[in-house]
Amino acid sequence: MTDESGPWLVVGLGNPGREYAGNRHNVGFMVAELLAARVGGKFGRHRRAVAEVAEGRLGLGGPKLVLMKPLTYMNLSGGPVAGLAQFHKVPPGRVIAVHDELDIGYGQVRVKCGGGEGGHNGLRSMSKSLGTKEYVRVRFGIGRPPGRQDPADYVLSDFSAAERKELEFLVDRAADVVESVVTRGVEPTQNLYHGA
Secondary structure, three states: OOOOOOOEEEEEOOOOOHHHOOEHHHHHHHHHHHHHHHHOOOOEEOOOOOEEEEEEEOOOOOOEEEEEEEOOOHHHOHHHHHHHHHHOOOOHHHEEEEEEEOOOOOOOEEEEEOOOOOOOHHHHHHHHHHOOOOOEEEEEEOOOOOOOOOHHHHHOOEOOHHHHHHHHHHHHHHHHHHHHHHHOOHHHHHHHHOOO
């Protein structure tokens, strides 16, 4: 039985450090930072998790959001996520991972609950540490790499100049999607945004 008034844990997946800040792989961090600004939260080091954490409420007296950016690098994100979920007593169904997605075209944002990790090491680590795949994913489409570029190199490269023109708007929409999942639920959010 989940506590309907309990907090939601929103995990922005990415890599710490200035050299990664503009990478496609770090779009989860970008969305988490925008959400923190929206709820008036400020990121700071957490005493119990290897992560930066911000907290706030969606609107006056609205649902509480615990926003996190793991500081362990993508492949080891799961440990801090599981630790913080335990600390705040957040069940997996109220955990939202925001991440880059190669299998979706640039500019599209999709949401789903559960399913495979599609080769995404951050999700793989989360599933392992949480002991389940049944958490929500907000998938930010980055598209496939051009030509024969290695996907591993592609995700660790910065968004192109053309992509950056739209990036702010798209990060804003991804943040809207996260808020919609919290306030409306997964299915109504899919109905609302998947046609867009």
